[in-house]
Amino acid sequence: MNVFNAYKDRLLDLLHAMAGDGTLPAGLDLSRVTVEPPRDPAHGDLATNAAMVLARPAGLKPRDLAETLCARLTAEAGVAEAAVAGPGFINLRLVPAVWLGSLRACLRKGERYGDSTLGNSRRVNVEFVSANPTGPMHVGHARGAVVGDVLAGLLEKAGYRVTREYYVNDAGAQVDALARAVHARYRQALGRLSDDALDTLLATKAIEYGGDYLIPVGRVLADEMGDRWVDAPEAEWLPAIRERAVAMMMDLIRDDLAALGIAFDVFTSERALVAAGRVDDTLAFLSDKGLIYTGVLEPPKGKTPEDWEPRPQTLFRATDFGDDVDRPVRKSTGAWTYFAGDMAYHRDKVARGFQDLINVFGADHGGYVKRLQAVVRAVGEDQASLDVKLCQLVKLLDNGEPVKMSKRAGTFVTLREVVDRVGRDVVRFIMLTRKNDAALDFDFAKVTEQSRDNPVWYVQYAHARACSVARHAAEIFPGRDLSPAALADAAVERLEAEEERALIRLLAGWPRVVESAAEAHEPHRVAFYLADVAAAFHGLWTKGKDDVALRFLRPDDETLSLARLALVQGVATVIASGLGVFGVQPVRELR
RNA sequence: GCGCCCGUAGCUCAGCUGGAUAGAGCGUCGCCCUCCGGAGGCGAAGGUCAGGGGUUCGAAUCCCUUCGGGCGCGCCA
Numbered sequence: 260m261n262v263f264n265a266y267k268d269r270l271l272d273l274l275h276a277m278a279g280d281g282t283l284p285a286g287l288d289l290s291r292v293t294v295e296p297p298r299d300p301a302h303g304d305l306a307t308n309a310a311m312v313l314a315r316p317a318g319l320k321p322r323d324l325a326e327t328l329c330a331r332l333t334a335e336a337g338v339a340e341a342a343v344a345g346p347g348f349i350n351l352r353l354v355p356a357v358w359l360g361s362l363r364a365c366l367r368k369g370e371r372y373g374d375s376t377l378g379n380s381r382r383v384n385v386e387f388v389s390a391n392p393t394g395p396m397h398v399g400h401a402r403g404a405v406v407g408d409v410l411a412g413l414l415e416k417a418g419y420r421v422t423r424e425y426y427v428n429d430a431g432a433q434v435d436a437l438a439r440a441v442h443a444r445y446r447q448a449l450g451r452l453s454d455d456a457l458d459t460l461l462a463t464k465a466i467e468y469g470g471d472y473l474i475p476v477g478r479v480l481a482d483e484m485g486d487r488w489v490d491a492p493e494a495e496w497l498p499a500i501r502e503r504a505v506a507m508m509m510d511l512i513r514d515d516l517a518a519l520g521i522a523f524d525v526f527t528s529e530r531a532l533v534a535a536g537r538v539d540d541t542l543a544f545l546s547d548k549g550l551i552y553t554g555v556l557e558p559p560k561g562k563t564p565e566d567w568e569p570r571p572q573t574l575f576r577a578t579d580f581g582d583d584v585d586r587p588v589r590k591s592t593g594a595w596t597y598f599a600g601d602m603a604y605h606r607d608k609v610a611r612g613f614q615d616l617i618n619v620f621g622a623d624h625g626g627y628v629k630r631l632q633a634v635v636r637a638v639g640e641d642q643a644s645l646d647v648k649l650c651q652l653v654k655l656l657d658n659g660e661p662v663k664m665s666k667r668a669g670t671f672v673t674l675r676e677v678v679d680r681v682g683r684d685v686v687r688f689i690m691l692t693r694k695n696d697a698a699l700d701f702d703f704a705k706v707t708e709q710s711r712d713n714p715v716w717y718v719q720y721a722h723a724r725a726c727s728v729a730r731h732a733a734e735i736f737p738g739r740d741l742s743p744a745a746l747a748d749a750a751v752e753r754l755e756a757e758e759e760r761a762l763i764r765l766l767a768g769w770p771r772v773v774e775s776a777a778e779a780h781e782p783h784r785v786a787f788y789l790a791d792v793a794a795a796f797h798g799l800w801t802k803g804k805d806d807v808a809l810r811f812l813r814p815d816d817e818t819l820s821l822a823r824l825a826l827v828q829g830v831a832t833v834i835a836s837g838l839g840v841f842g843v844q845p846v847r848e849l850r
Numbered sequence: 851g852c853g854c855c856c857g858u859a860g861c862u863c864a865g866c867u868g869g870a871u872a873g874a875g876c877g878u879c880g881c882c883c884u885c886c887g888g889a890g891g892c893g894a895a896g897g898u899c900a901g902g903g904g905u906u907c908g909a910a911u912c913c914c915u916u917c918g919g920g921c922g923c924g925c926c927a
Contacts, residue, residue, distance in 0.1 A: 291868090293866095295866070296866085297869095298871090299871080302870075308868090311869080311907070311908080314907080315906095320907095344870070345869085345870045345908095346869080346870075346908065348870065431926080432926070432927070433926085433927060556924055557924095559851080559852070559923050560851040560852060561851030561852075562851070562923070569924095570924085570925090572924070572925080574924095583852070584853095584923085587924060589925080590925040591925050592925070594925085596924095596925065596926095597926075621921095622854095622855070622922090624921090624922085625854050626853070626854070626922035626923060628854070649855070694863095697863080698920085700862085711876090712875070768866095772866080775866055775867090784864095787863095788866095790874090791874090794874085801890075801891070804890085
């Protein structure tokens with residue numbers, strides 16, 4: 260049970276009762292009432308702002324209302340003490356049993372500790388990665404991939420039903436360019452295009468994609484198709500080669516994602532949407548609502564493109580939904596714009612029953628957010644909403660030196676290289692050590708360093724250390740049942756040291772971290788919380804180094820040892836639970 | 851020119867959707883532990899939350915504005 264929620268519920272019951280007996284006016288807005296841990300632990304275990312946010316609408320003075328509430332709260336079960344402080348805070352101190360109970364719950368639930376019903380099984384669609392299917396993933400994709408996957412995992416833990424989705428951009432000019440590059444590799448594989456001639460094509464940019472990863476693709480096509488398309492006109496081979504090439508690129512990308520531990524539930528093909536007439540449907544739907552019209556846009560102020568000329572275009576009335584300008588849906592060739600496809604795609608998501616949409620994009624797509632949100636509002640009839648998480652780029656460093664990357668020179672770092680070098684778990688964790696909208700340094704040397712500076716190591720070390728204590732306990736107390744379930748019945752009331760109590764309260768905060776991080780769509784909060792837990796645990800361990808009385812295991816006092824082992828096991832459980840959200844394997848020993 | 855994101859200790863960053871005296875790590879300085887070094891422990895200094903105005907019981911957080919940085923800005927995806 261989430262202690263904070265439990266007491267908030269009780270507080271709300273109390274407020275309703277007060278409204279019932281006339282102490283408070285009826286119909287007060289209670290949505291701003293919070294129950295939180297106070298900033299300074301000396302203030303107590305819980306603090307509520309209820310008196311301050313309700314005083315004005317109730318026509319009372321904050322301190323007076325606080326006094327009244329305080330008196331009633333003192334009578335609640337588990338409340339040891341309630342006091343008014345500052346401008347009208349009410350600080351509560353709970354009897355130890357409440358916190359000890361949450362430690363027991365943690366041990367009984369194991370990694371499922373922290374699971375929440377906040378989401379109420381509501382469905383959420385998280386779209387992420389969606390990299391063009393033109394080659395393997397590079398390191399720039401890693402952050403969005405991890406943030407999306409972990410956000411999805413976090414929402415699942417918070418009780419949402421999550422679909423992980425990838426939008427395959429297989430309909431634009433990029434995949435045509437891919438097909439041309441593959442066709443050249445196909446001719447090369449058949450000995451019908453010399454290496455020099457290929458180099459010339461690349462140098463003149465007749466071919467856009469020059470990576471070696473296309474060589475095997477050319478060979479496969481040569482095997483499958485023989486030489487029938489060597490001299491055929493482009494119009495004949497392009498669709499078939501494009502389809503085959505895209506499929507193989509998606510295999511490549513799926514492998515890369517698997518190396519990072521990521522699997523998608525749904526891949527949606529842009530080309531299939533277009534072919535099924537979904538773009539036409541969407542435009543017709545919006546047109547019926549008067550949201551499509553022909554008009555002429557103003558040139559962007561201060562930065563008019565050279566070739567600007569006013570021309571009538573088919574536009575979506577995005578400004579009706581908060582966008583800065585109406586957006587074109589059709590090119591002058593008559594073809595749909597990329598945006599038109601995206602409109603159909605997001606309508607498709609809503610049609611599949613999702614009202615909560617999340618997209619994870621690179622920061623360079625920031626300019627795209629408003630128009631997509633406008634689309635979602637327009638097609639969702641105000642029932643659906645879209646949140647976009649923009650990920651800033653990752654600076655790759657090696658011992659402080661920037662890793663040179665240049666697509667032209669072909670030295671860009673692939674996702675696979677990074678994963679192979681430092682491991683999947685390290686990549687995943689590090690990507691979450693910053694807010695998604697802040698730039699992130701990824702230093703090969705630092706992320707594998709064994710030091711307190713390195714949060715991955717520090718958190719893993721705490722887990723390993725906790726496991727190590729458990730192993731020692733098994734040696735000191737042979738034959739004892741030291742399973743978490745058994746430890747849940749240990750004499751945890753013997754945990755009386757202030758540091759122990761503080762750690763117990765910290766562990767009790769895990770369900771709250773899950774809920775607030777899920778609500779804010781901010782998985783990085785979990786990383787910071789785990790670092791806090793690790794720090795508190797390491798600190799407690801270190802105290803035992805100086806003072807034998809504080810050591811977890813005391814051969815002379817089995818009851819106390821088991822109580823402390825319960826706390827240690829609680830630490831391991833919460834860390835494992837948090838790493839589980841990250842899709843990171845907790846280690847049982849460091850090597 | 852417009853829009854979005856960002857600006858918090860010397861450095862790297864947190865700050866729980868508006869709460870109490872703004873925190874952590876590293877670095878610096880002092881002390882402890884140690885044969886020495888490394889690692890570790892205790893403590894201290896360090897802040898106009900980029901500047902200014904506003905909203906209210908209360909602002910790093912919300913609004914306006916200035917400055918500074920990043921990204922984007924009609925047929926590319």
